[in-house]
Amino acid sequence: MTLIEQLIAATDASRVLTQHEDLVVYGFDGTAALKEMPAVVVLPRNTQEVAACVKIARAASVPVVTRGSGTGLSGGSVPLPGCVVLTLVKMDKIIELDEANLTLRAQCGVITKEIDDAAGRVGLFYPPDPGSMKISTIGGNVAENSGGLRGLKYGVTRDYVMGMEVVLPTGEIVWLGNKCVKDVAGYSMKDLFIGSEGTLGIITEVLLKLVPKPKARRTMLALYDTMEAAAETISAIIAAKIIPCTLEFLDRMTVKCVEDFARIGLPVDVEAVVLMETDGHPAAVEEEASQMMDLARKHGAREVKMAQSEAEGATLASARRSAFSALARMKPTTILEDVTVPRSELTHMVKFINDCAARRGLMIGTFGHMGDGNLHPTFLTDERNHEEMHRVEEALEEIVDETLRLGGTVTGEHGVGLAKKRFLRKQMGDGSYELMRSVKMALDPDALLNPGKIFDLKSAS
Amino acid sequence: MNLLRDMDYSVLQQCMHCGMCLPTCPTYVETKREKNSPRGRIALMRSIADGTSAVSEAFADEMYYCLGCLACQTACPAGVHYAELFETARAEVERANVLPGVERGFWRWLALDVIFMRPWMLRAIGIVLRLYQQSGLEALLRRVRFFGLLPKKFESLEKQTPRMSAAVSDELIDVLETPAEPRYRVGMLTGCVQDIAFSDVNRATVDVLLANGCEVVTPRSQNCCGSLHAHNGAVENARELALRQMSAFDLDSLDAIITNAGGCGSHLKSYSHLLPDHPMAKKWDAKVKDIHEWLAAIGLRAPMASCGVDRVTYHESCHLCHGQKVTRQPRELLKAIPGLEVVELPESNWCCGSAGIYNITQPEQSQKLLERKAGHIRTTGCKHVATSNPGCHLQIQRGMNEEVQVTQPVLLLAAAYQRESRQT
Numbered sequence: 042m043t044l045i046e047q048l049i050a051a052t053d054a055s056r057v058l059t060q061h062e063d064l065v066v067y068g069f070d071g072t073a074a075l076k077e078m079p080a081v082v083v084l085p086r087n088t089q090e091v092a093a094c095v096k097i098a099r100a101a102s103v104p105v106v107t108r109g110s111g112t113g114l115s116g117g118s119v120p121l122p123g124c125v126v127l128t129l130v131k132m133d134k135i136i137e138l139d140e141a142n143l144t145l146r147a148q149c150g151v152i153t154k155e156i157d158d159a160a161g162r163v164g165l166f167y168p169p170d171p172g173s174m175k176i177s178t179i180g181g182n183v184a185e186n187s188g189g190l191r192g193l194k195y196g197v198t199r200d201y202v203m204g205m206e207v208v209l210p211t212g213e214i215v216w217l218g219n220k221c222v223k224d225v226a227g228y229s230m231k232d233l234f235i236g237s238e239g240t241l242g243i244i245t246e247v248l249l250k251l252v253p254k255p256k257a258r259r260t261m262l263a264l265y266d267t268m269e270a271a272a273e274t275i276s277a278i279i280a281a282k283i284i285p286c287t288l289e290f291l292d293r294m295t296v297k298c299v300e301d302f303a304r305i306g307l308p309v310d311v312e313a314v315v316l317m318e319t320d321g322h323p324a325a326v327e328e329e330a331s332q333m334m335d336l337a338r339k340h341g342a343r344e345v346k347m348a349q350s351e352a353e354g355a356t357l358a359s360a361r362r363s364a365f366s367a368l369a370r371m372k373p374t375t376i377l378e379d380v381t382v383p384r385s386e387l388t389h390m391v392k393f394i395n396d397c398a399a400r401r402g403l404m405i406g407t408f409g410h411m412g413d414g415n416l417h418p419t420f421l422t423d424e425r426n427h428e429e430m431h432r433v434e435e436a437l438e439e440i441v442d443e444t445l446r447l448g449g450t451v452t453g454e455h456g457v458g459l460a461k462k463r464f465l466r467k468q469m470g471d472g473s474y475e476l477m478r479s480v481k482m483a484l485d486p487d488a489l490l491n492p493g494k495i496f497d498l499k500s501a502s
Numbered sequence: 503m504n505l506l507r508d509m510d511y512s513v514l515q516q517c518m519h520c521g522m523c524l525p526t527c528p529t530y531v532e533t534k535r536e537k538n539s540p541r542g543r544i545a546l547m548r549s550i551a552d553g554t555s556a557v558s559e560a561f562a563d564e565m566y567y568c569l570g571c572l573a574c575q576t577a578c579p580a581g582v583h584y585a586e587l588f589e590t591a592r593a594e595v596e597r598a599n600v601l602p603g604v605e606r607g608f609w610r611w612l613a614l615d616v617i618f619m620r621p622w623m624l625r626a627i628g629i630v631l632r633l634y635q636q637s638g639l640e641a642l643l644r645r646v647r648f649f650g651l652l653p654k655k656f657e658s659l660e661k662q663t664p665r666m667s668a669a670v671s672d673e674l675i676d677v678l679e680t681p682a683e684p685r686y687r688v689g690m691l692t693g694c695v696q697d698i699a700f701s702d703v704n705r706a707t708v709d710v711l712l713a714n715g716c717e718v719v720t721p722r723s724q725n726c727c728g729s730l731h732a733h734n735g736a737v738e739n740a741r742e743l744a745l746r747q748m749s750a751f752d753l754d755s756l757d758a759i760i761t762n763a764g765g766c767g768s769h770l771k772s773y774s775h776l777l778p779d780h781p782m783a784k785k786w787d788a789k790v791k792d793i794h795e796w797l798a799a800i801g802l803r804a805p806m807a808s809c810g811v812d813r814v815t816y817h818e819s820c821h822l823c824h825g826q827k828v829t830r831q832p833r834e835l836l837k838a839i840p841g842l843e844v845v846e847l848p849e850s851n852w853c854c855g856s857a858g859i860y861n862i863t864q865p866e867q868s869q870k871l872l873e874r875k876a877g878h879i880r881t882t883g884c885k886h887v888a889t890s891n892p893g894c895h896l897q898i899q900r901g902m903n904e905e906v907q908v909t910q911p912v913l914l915l916a917a918a919y920q921r922e923s924r925q926t
């Protein structure tokens with residue numbers, strides 16, 4: 042039997058796609074300017090089908106690229122030429138919601154927002170909320186260890202993963218972790234797979250931790266005439282030992298684009314906007330909200346507004362989530378960065394990025410999870426303009442160098458994939474870089490799963 | 503020549519493939535296949551423009567599987583102009599002539615080149631249908647299951663034939679109708695299907711305009727606006743109809759041109775895309791107003807009587823909410839009617855499957871959407887559902903004939919004004 046025939050036998054013909062028109066559309070993810078054609082796309086329905094497909098691909102020595110909703114921003118699910126793509130969006134069942142243990146078990150293809158909605162229906166809450174939560178899959182979130190708007194107080198995806206089912210490169214199915222709050226039996230193997238970007242195994246089920254839904258929430262918007270003042274407010278809030286759930290930053294260009302899209306009355310004549318949110322016990326929330334508003338005013342906010350209702354707060358947060366795509370209104374190509382620095386270096390970094398763009402005559406919009414030190418400088422350009430693209434590359438190089446000099450990281454939440462590969466050794470140093478490669482070789486010696494993502498495999502073999 | 507290759511490439515490039523539109527796309531949600539998503543469809547179009555894919559039958563099928571509901575356009579933060587992409591793609595499919603079938607060609611020709619190009623013919627058909635429906639012949643043939651003897655396609659088509667109105671718009675509306683104290687002067691579009699199947703909605707529209715101080719000019723024997731043609735790849739016919747439509751009105755003497763059908767309005771507002779060099783097209787686009795939008799803009803006068811219905815839910819026509827971004831105004835209009843409780847419909851802006859002639863071309867997917875819609879309408883417990891597009895009206899009525907009565911916001915508002923005038 043041919044590879045295709047075997048895949049059909051393992052699933053069914055309607056879920057094995059080979060027509061040109063069906064393949065072109067899986068050639069990319071959310072990352073700019075990366076495109077490749079797979080040989081075949083399979084949409085498995087359950088773990089057994091995933092395992093069978095892995096075994097078939099392995100026997101045929103054809104690499105496998107795992108895909109969720111393809112919203113990744115580092116090229117993680119961009120195919121390798123001629124590979125098998127396993128798209129897991131049809132594995133979309135929530136299996137169990139355990140209110141006694143505050144856990145939720147789901148197949149990997151469930152949409153992030155549906156998990157939070159399901160938790161919300163019983164008074165619980167799943168905090169990690171990446172900007173893409175309306176469409177990203179939970180498997181993709183775990184594979185990228187995604188962050189979100191509430192990371193400052195609640196942490197990232199990793200902090201909510203208690204267990205998972207994984208299909209290994211051999212096709213074996215293993216279960217890692219359990220419902221215990223405490224567990225030190227052996228290596229924490231699940232942690233190895235969180236953020237592994239589909240290079241070590243295919244996560245087919247996840248067991249997530251839920252928390253009680255906060256009783257109250259306040260959302261505020263502070264407007265600034267300078268970016269520095271905005272950054273200083275953030276530092277001041279953190280120095281005042283307040284940990285709000287959200288401290289998001291948007292510069293002038295980003296605010297303008299978001300307003301163009303969402304039309305919710307954001308001011309478009311300011312240099313920076315900071316979106317602040319606190320949640321928890323009603324009394325504590327009121328106190329923190331008023332403290333934050335005072336600090337914002339003290340550090341030069343031109344105006345500080347509080348959302349009048351929960352719905353208005355949600356509208357503001359959801360507008361912020363559209364920031365990245367909204368920036369794409371300006372120019373044909375949007376190249377997004379994900380540099381993260383220690384929070385004490387924020388003001389400096391924001392200024393550095395702006396100077397760098399100005400010096401090189403580039404258009405840039407910056408937004409990000411300021412409270413986490415995670416910035417998303419976004420270059421607005423046109424991939425057909427080679428001269429300008431070259432200047433963008435140079436600017437990126439410069440921003441990465443400065444980030445690393447400050448003790449930062451090239452990616453805070455989007456992963457390395459293809460896009461950040463070339464910076465990785467520089468950041469990690471030879472020792473830890475090689476250690477990571479040897480882990481890959483130990484689990485996947487034949488380089489079956491997503492080879493060439495995160496790092497090249499050559500020198501380790 | 504290739505229309506996708508010749509179009510402005512930046513429109514295609516505008517999509518940065520973030521996927522934010524996927525959860526709002528009815529066909530993607532149904533199949534979870536990327537090809538059936540907005541992002542996938544745009545990628546295919548771009549691939550054709552790039553010369554890496556051909557205008558194949560598979561591509562054509564995909565373009566006709568798309569509802570053209572434009573939910574993706576509302577969801578897209580990047581400002582992708584999907585309507586333009588979609589129309590260009592369908593036009594290219596027709597130009598390249600990749601969809602086989604003599605029968606398809608015949609029906610297209612009959613509908614797009616003959617019937618919907620000639621207002622008199624459409625009206626004549628309306629009259630024949632009306633006689634047929636009223637004469638008892640229809641009931642008789644249905645009783646003896648005559649249509650079951652015909653091919654399946656005809657049987658389902660027969661069921662979808664709308665009820666004809668007792669009179670066409672020109673019989674119900676005078677060329678010029680003037681209220682006691684006119685504040686504005688507007689032109690009234692009577693539509694094509696609307697004209698023969700919903701002339702009562704046209705009459706009601708004129709009534710509410712009069713009640714709000716608008717003098718109404720209604721030219722005779724109006725043409726189809728051409729949206730059917732533009733959405734189905736017949737661009738030349740669409741241009742011809744746009745020209746005829748514009749010449750029927752003395753634009754400078756009017757404050758607005760009023761449309762009351764969501765699908766038409768969306769198209770009528772984009773004549774300048776169709777006719778970029780026409781000196782009046784831009785002005786025309788700016789003056790075309792959906793009835794709800796216009797009433798809200800001039801300040802709706804709330805009626806002082808009820809409308810005879812006490813609970814209603816509202817289904818949004820795709821081209822009214824996604825195409826024209828008119829979402830708030832119809833709800834406000836309904837809420838302004840005394841004694842009328844307006845119950846919010848879950849997924850109110852999800853396509854009902856009517857989508858122009860989609861219910862005929864893709865009956866299976868259309869039926870799924872209709873059932874989804876009916877399910878939500880049932881949860882509201884309302885016995886009346888209001889919508890403002892003839893396609894949606896017919897589709898929902900067909901799906902829920904026994905359970906609910908479909909109406910339109912202007913019908914309810916006009917009824918309230920009428921009761922008010924009887925009271926005073």
Ligand SMILES: Cc1cc2nc3c(=O)[nH]c(=O)nc-3n(C[C@H](O)[C@H](O)[C@H](O)COP(=O)(O)OP(=O)(O)OC[C@H]3O[C@@H](n4cnc5c(N)ncnc54)[C@H](O)[C@@H]3O)c2cc1C
Pocket residue numbers: 070071106107108109110111112113114116117118129149170171172173176177178179180181182183184185186187188189190238239240242243244245362363365366454455458491519520521522
């Ligand atoms: C508009 C927008 C906003 C975003 N905002 C944020 C944000 O705020 N924070 C953030 O962290 N990210 C954000 N992202 C990035 C992206 O959405 C996340 O990385 C998300 O987790 C990807 O999920 P996905 O289902 O689309 O995965 P994909 O993009 O399909 O895959 C991502 C990676 O995970 C691997 N993978 C996917 N599923 C599995 C699985 N089941 N098992 C093993 N490997 C798997 C793939 O091989 C690939 O390497 C944003 C993206 C967009 C487009």
Ligand code: SF4
Pocket residue numbers: 526527528529530538539540543567568569570571572573574575584
């Ligand atoms: S128009 Fe409707 S069906 Fe077509 S791609 Fe957009 S959302 Fe999907």
Ligand code: SF4
Pocket residue numbers: 366516517518519520521522523524540541544574577578579580581582
């Ligand atoms: S159409 Fe808009 S929302 Fe959809 S993928 Fe493209 S840019 Fe994103």
